[in-house]
Structure formats: structure tokens, C-alpha cells
Amino acid sequence: MIFYFSGTGNSKWVADKIAEKICDKAYDISELNDIPKLSYEKQIGFVFPIYAWGVPEPMNLFIKKLKKTNLFTFAVCTCGANAGLALKKLSSIYHLDSSYSVIMPNNYIIGSELEKKSIILKKLKNAQNDIDKISQNIIEQKNGYFVKEGMFPIIKSTFINKGFNKFARSTNHFYVNKEKCNGCGLCATMCPIHTIEMHNGKPTWNDKCYRCLRCINKCPQVAIQYGKKTAKRGRYNIDEYL
Ligand SMILES: Cc1cc2nc3c(=O)[nH]c(=O)nc-3n(C[C@H](O)[C@H](O)[C@H](O)COP(=O)(O)O)c2cc1C
Structure with missing residues (x-):
């Protein structure tokens, strides 16, 4: 097993x-x-x-x-x-x-x-x-x-x-680009610790986070960002390479 x-x-x-x-x-x-x-x-x-x-x-x-x-x-x-x-x-x-x-x-x-x-x-x-x-x-x-x-x-x-x-697992720097987000809610359903909740059709992050980066890498609209740098960065999706 x-x-x-x-x-x-x-x-x-x-x-x-x-x-x-x-x-x-x-x-x-x-x-x-x-x-x-x-x-x-x-x-x-x-x-x-x-x-x-x-x-x-x-x-x-x-x-x-x-x-x-x-x-x-x-x-x-x-x-x-x-x-x-x-x-x-x-x-x-x-x-x-x-x-x-x-x-x-x-x-x-x-x-x-x-x-x-x-x-x-x-x-x-x-x-x-x-x-x-x-x-x-x-x-x-x-x-x-x-x-x-x-x-x-x-x-x-x-x-x-x-x-x-201790210090690097806060969700403070995650945010969603409201124009790009279509409110599909995939981020909330996929999150392994259920830390993402949908409010008024947009995701919000609670405190607990494993830091797995599933939400930011898998958002189909590339609407999720972290801090200032990820807007210009690519996303990792293994299925694109198999
Ligand atoms: C929060 C975090 C920390 C990471 N730390 C390391 C690390 O210390 N050393 C390393 O080689 N890769 C590190 N990585 C890369 C991942 O271990 C690597 O991409 C892994 O294969 C992802 O597996 P997954 O797709 O099953 O989540 C880190 C990734 C994340 C999200």
C-alpha cells in the first residue's frame, strides 16, 4: 500500500x-x-x-x-x-x-x-x-x-x-485578480486543507496553509497571484508535459 x-x-x-x-x-x-x-x-x-x-x-x-x-x-x-x-x-x-x-x-x-x-x-x-x-x-x-x-x-x-x-506559511500574500477570476471555485474545492472559501464568487484564504501551491499553479484562469512577482511567471502543470 x-x-x-x-x-x-x-x-x-x-x-x-x-x-x-x-x-x-x-x-x-x-x-x-x-x-x-x-x-x-x-x-x-x-x-x-x-x-x-x-x-x-x-x-x-x-x-x-x-x-x-x-x-x-x-x-x-x-x-x-x-x-x-x-x-x-x-x-x-x-x-x-x-x-x-x-x-x-x-x-x-x-x-x-x-x-x-x-x-x-x-x-x-x-x-x-x-x-x-x-x-x-x-x-x-x-x-x-x-x-x-x-x-x-x-x-x-x-x-x-x-x-x-513557523514564518513562511502564511496566506497573507495570496490574492485573486478579480477581472480574470470567473468564480469557478476550483481553487476552493482542490485545496487539500480547505483553507480557501468563496465569498461573493471570489476566493479568500484562511490562515492555515500547507504551502502546496496547488491553487496558484492550477487556476485555469491564471487569476491567483502571490505577492508582486508571480504575475509575470509561468504556472506548473504536469499534465502539459506528459
Ligand atoms: C513550499 C515548497 C517548498 C519546496 N522546497 C523544496 C526544497 O527544499 N528542495 C527542493 O529541491 N524542492 C523544493 N520544492 C519543490 C518541490 O518539492 C517539487 O517541485 C515537488 O516535486 C512538488 O511535488 P508535488 O507536485 O507532488 O507537490 C518546494 C516546493 C514547495 C511548494
């Missing part, structure tokens, strides 16, 4: 591909009402994006509630460049037999420009090869740590990650 969290589809794509190759099923943790029983499984897997060199809050909370088992357990994170110590930290709260990182297109368009199409396509092609190898390793139940940590992992995964979770 594979559990995934995905803001903009990268981790869902990776989870679905691995599930297909190892003949297992992938479940979106945002849509699960109960913590499932794990007794009849061959293995347990977790797939999620890296947020500020850490594990996203919903995945951390989910894993903390999961019963410990003796089943073969793996984790795969997807990241734009590197994962820091996220998976080592995760393995201290839940035993992992194997850990992997898969480099995927960067969806963090509030921090930097969308990557060029050629880079996105190259990353997806390389990811496909990584997924084949990871799936084979999972079938063979190989142990190991295959994670690109990047430079200064301790600083990134402790100080910067703490700062991100």
Missing part, C-alpha cells in the same frame, strides 16, 4: 507509476477518512514532495498516526533539486527500509521563475528511469538510502525548515 501527498501532481505521478510497476495501490492521504489496517500488505510506501528540505506537515502527521509494522517500508520524496535530511528525519519517527529522492520539475513559482520546458521534459525523462530502478529495488525489497541531500543539509533541514514552518 502506497500513501502519497501531492500539491501539484509530481508525487502523485511518481506514486501511481511505482504502484503500477510493483502491482500495488496508491492512496491520496488527503482523501482518506480512516487510517487503514495494514495487516495484509506486502509493503508500505510513502511518496511526497520536499518542502524547505523537510517532509510536508500532512505527511508527517499521517505517518505519526500510522501503526508500526514489520512490513518492508520505503519512502520516495520528489524535489526540484535536493532533499536535505528530510528522509533521515522521517526515519527517526517511522522505520524505513529504503529511501529515495526523485528530481522533478520545481513547482515553487512563488520563489523562482518556472523552469524552461526543455529542463522540465529532461527531468521527467530522468525521473521515469529512476522510477524503474526504484520499483525494481522495492520488488526485491532492497535496503538502502538513495537520497540527494545537497549542500549544507543540516542547516537546511533544521534551521531553514523550522523557519519555513
